[in-house]
């Protein structure tokens with residue numbers, strides 16, 4: 001919890017207050033802000049689980065990685081995996097970036113983005129490792 005100023009009476013209040021305890025004004029603007037970090041976290045968990053499921057599939061059917069199209073190009077290449085892995089990250093970042101722009105829970109939002117990037121790099125490295133094991 002952090003302190004903010006009530007936009008109506010300029011008194012210091014909690015950022016989670018739904019009603020200003022000083023002037024009793026309803027603070028509806030606060031509602032969506034408090035959702036930003038949990039939303040980013042929820043999207044991140046979905047992205048994380050989707051990646052884990054992807055890796056379980058690749059582990060069980062490594063032939064997906066060695067399958068080539070009629071031109072002899074890999075059907076599931078590193079470029080394609082990176083796109084599939086990294087494009088949804090843009091969606092995960094949206095609530096965090098809004099939080100950063102609004103200067104709301106900057107630490108949590110920065111941590112969220114950092115963790116996403118670290119895991120994206122780990123996933124890509126693991127994909128390269130799986131490709132090597134599959135003999136690509």
Ligand SMILES: [Zn+2]
Nearest residue numbers: 006009020023
């Ligand atoms: Zn107030």
